[in-house]
Amino acid sequence: MSTVIAFIIIFGALVFFHELGHFVFAKRAGILCREFAIGFGPKVFSHKKGETTYTIRLLPIGGFVRMAGEDPEMIEIKPGFRIGLLFNESEQVNKIILNQKEKYPNARVIEVEHADIEHSLVIKGYVEGEEEDKLQSFTVSPSAVLVEDGGETLIAPYDRQFASKTLGQRTMAIFAGPMMNFILAFVVFVLIGLLQGIPTNEPELGKLTPDGAAGSAGLKEGDIIHSINGAEISSWSDVVEIIRKNPNNELQISLERNGQEINLPVTPKVQEVEGEKIGIIGVYSPMENSPIKAITNGALETYNWTIEIFKMLGKLITGQFSIDALSGPVGIYVSTDTVAKSGIYYLMKWAGILSINLGIMNLLPIPALDGGRLMFFAVEAVRGKPIDRHKEGMVHFIGFALLMLLMLVVTWNDIQRFFL
DSSP: OOOHHHHHHHHHHHHHHHHHHHHHHHTTTOOOOOEEEEEEEEEEEEEEEEEEEEEEEEEEEEEEETTTSSSSOOOOOOTTOOEEEOTTTOOOOEEEOOOOOOOOTTTEEEEEEEEEEETTTTEEETTTTSSSSOOOEEEEEEEEEETTTEEEEEEEGOOOOOOGGGGGHHHHHHHHHHHHHHHHHHHHHHHHHHHHEEOSSBOOOOBTTTSHHHHHOOTTOOOOEEEETTOOOOOOOOHHHHHTTOTOOOEEEEEEEEEEEEEEEOOOOOEETEEEEEEEEOOOEEEOOOOOHHHHHHHHHHHHHHHHHHHHHHHHHSSSGGGOOOOOOOHHHHHHHHHHHHHHHHHHHHHHHHHHHHHHHHHOOOSSHHHHHHHHHHHHHHSSSSOOHHHHHHHHHHHHHHHHHHHHHHHHHHHHHHHH
16 A cells, blocks of 8 residues: 555544544534634635535644634624625524625615624614614524625524533533544454454464565464473463564474474574564464454553553653654654555554554643643633633643644654654
8 A cells, every 4th residue: 555545544534533523522512613624724625514614734733623612703793884684584684794795686784783693693783775763673593694705604603602512511522532533543453353353372373474484494374382492382472472582593493283293493583673672483473253352352452552652651751752752744654654564454553553642642731732621621610610711712822833833843853864
C-alpha cells in the first residue's frame, strides 16, 4: 500500500471518529453543529447537508466540530438597520435578508427598532410603505436563516447553543471525542484478532518470514519446540526470552515434527530496539481463531497500550525524554512508511496505537484541548457556576497558539531528523 494513501486513511480515520464522537453527542443534546471539519486552514472540499457543512481542510493537524455558541454567532441586527423579511405559512419570519434586498421583491422591508434572534425570537420595526409611526412586531421561526450576499446561515436560538445545555450534556459532547478514539482502537485490535488470529503461548512455530534465520536453518511452521540449548521449553514466552538474549549466538533447538525428534542449530540475527540489541529468528507465534478471544484480546491490547503511553508520557514530564522525542505529522508519516512495509496487520496495529495516543493527548488538562475544556467543567461543577466565557475563551486561545508553536517546533525537528 502506498505510504501516502496509508497515511491519509489512518489520519482521516482517527480524526473522523474523534470528531464524530463530538458531533453525535452534540446533536443528541440538541446543539446546532455548523461545521464538521477534517484538518485546519483553507477548505479543500465542502458539502452542506441539513444544518451542517462538511469540510476537508488543507492542513492535516486535526479537525473540529463548530457548535453554535462557541464562536461569535451572527451579525448583530442593530436598531436602524434596513432588512427584508420573508414569511412561512405560519406567518413567522423564515428569512432575514441583510443585503441585496432588490433580489427579493416579495420581502417586507423594515427599519429595525429592536431584534432578538437568540432568546425571544422577535424583530420589531417600521414597515416601509405602511404607517411610518406604527411599530410592528414579527415572530421569528426557530429555523429561520440569515441571507447575506445570497448565502444562507441558520440562526441559533439560545436553546440550540452549546452554553444552554446542562453540565452533563456539555461534558459528554467534549469527552465523546477521546472516548471514540479508545473505541476505535478496541475495534481495530478486535478486527486484527478476527482476521489474523490470536497469538497463543504454545511453544509451536507459526508463520516464518522468507529471509529469517529460522527458515534458513530448516525450521518449519508447526514445529513444536521442546528445548533450546538443553533448557526445557514450556511456552512461547520461553522461546522469545531465550532468542532475544542471544543475538549472533548459535542455539541448539530440539523440536518435534510429525512425531519425530529433530535437532537444528539456529543463529538469531541482531535487531536494535530502543538502543538494545536483541536476537530474532524471523518466526511468528502460533495463532488461533476465536471470536471471544479476539474481543478479550482487543480489550487487553487497548488497556496495555494505554498504560504504555501513560508511562512514556510520565517519562516526558519527568525529563527522561526530551522534546526531541516527540513526533508531529512528518514523523508519523515516516513511521507509517516503515510500518506499512511490514504488512497490513502491523499497519492496523499502528493505527490502533495512534488512536489511543490521540485519545490520551486530547484528555490532558491543557487549554484548547478537550482535557482543558473538561478541566473548566470540573471547576464549574465545584463552584456551582461557569467561569466567565470570555476569560475561558482567552485561556483556550493562548493554549491553542502555544500548541501551534509546539507543533511547528516538533515538525521542524522531524524534518531535521529525517530529511536533513
